[in-house]
Amino acid sequence: MKTQGSAVWEGGIKDGKGAISTKSGALSAYPYGFASRFEGKPGTNPEELIGGAHAGCFTMAFSLILGEAGLTASHMETVAEVTLDKQADGFAITAVHLTLRATIPGADDAKFQELAAKAKAGCPVSKLLKAEITLDAALV
Structure with missing residues (x-):
């Protein structure tokens, strides 16, 4: 399977804008920029989109793993908090904290x-990221 996302950008880093x-x-020319x-400021950013992708991927992977164990969730909600830190060589996503x-x-x-x-370790987005990934999971 292959899919894609795209971005356009016009201008400098601080005064420019993109979509x-x-x-x-699901996103069609959705605005993003420095602000x-x-x-x-209003608009999206790559880290937010990675968070959504990671939350969705993890939750779907967990549903599969639950099914293999003979269980089915009646409700699951996951938040992926993505940390972007400034480092000596630029910015890096250093952590993702999943709350389920x-x-x-x-x-x-x-x-x-x-x-x-198992779902945290095995979901494809977790495998993609080099950041530390932590999990706080609770049955409700």
Whole structure:
């Protein structure tokens, strides 16, 4: 499987502006720029998109792993907090913290933690990132 996202950019780093699009159309020329990335202004940024992708990938992988264990979640919600740090050689994504809250009938905490850790390690986005990835998982 192959898919794609794209970006256009016009201008300098601080005064320029860009737009991000996805093949599916989920994002279509959605604005981003220095202000949305570093100053909290409206628009998106690459780290936010990586967070969404990681949360979605992890949650889907966990659903598969749960099914293989004979379990089905009635509800799961994952937040991926992405940390961008300035380093000597520029900026780097240094960490992603996944927070999962899940309702899984019949699951005990020990098995839940084991399967969640397996999903964290095995989801394709986790495998892509060189950052430290941590997980806080709780049954609700």
